[in-house]
Amino acid sequence: MTRDQDRFWSKVIKGPRENDCWLWVRAVADDGYGRFTLNSNGRTQAVRPHRFAFHLAYGVDLDGFGPLMHHCDIPLCVRATTTADTHLSVGDARVNMLDRQAKGRDTNGSGFRWRGLARRQFAERSKTLRDEVREHGWDREDRVRALLAGVDPDAPTLF
Numbered sequence: 671m672t673r674d675q676d677r678f679w680s681k682v683i684k685g686p687r688e689n690d691c692w693l694w695v696r697a698v699a700d701d702g703y704g705r706f707t708l709n710s711n712g713r714t715q716a717v718r719p720h721r722f723a724f725h726l727a728y729g730v731d732l733d734g735f736g737p738l739m740h741h742c743d744i745p746l747c748v749r750a751t752t753t754a755d756t757h758l759s760v761g762d763a764r765v766n767m768l769d770r771q772a773k774g775r776d777t778n779g780s781g782f783r784w785r786g787l788a789r790r791q792f793a794e795r796s797k798t799l800r801d802e803v804r805e806h807g808w809d810r811e812d813r814v815r816a817l818l819a820g821v822d823p824d825a826p827t828l829f
């Protein structure tokens with residue numbers, strides 16, 4: 671498991687600020703979510719990275735918890751922690767978290783909403799974000815934040 675953990679975290683780039691997302695920068699599938707391949711006992715299993723991160727943080731089996739919610743709405747984010755700074759939680763923590771998020775939204779600067787996008791656009795956004803961070807880390811931070819916010823950084827400004 672330790673080897674898998676090391677392999678996992680080598681594919682994640684954490685943002686520079688306290689509440690930033692931790693972004694998966696390797697394989698992204700057509701659903702816009704990452705894929706992490708586990709190899710154990712000669713068997714390979716593809717898992718979603720945010721689920722693997724949650725499994726690591728909480729020490730529960732990968733199939734031992736229900737659907738996870740991204741508070742940040744970034745499908746590539748794997749910031750699962752057992753503390754209040756987590757970006758991921760399971761179903762019934764949702765109400766608490768939404769409340770916390772509503773109160774904290776101004777401070778984390780993240781008003782993005784990827785929901786409602788067509789699946790293809792959703793996947794394209796994930797891949798564009800993944801490519802940027804994989805190649806440049808968070809060095810071009812304005813660009814990364816624009817992508818996180820769902821803004822095309824190459825589009826001309828309208829104002």
Ligand SMILES: [Zn+2]
Nearest residue numbers: 691742747757
């Ligand atoms: Zn996040």
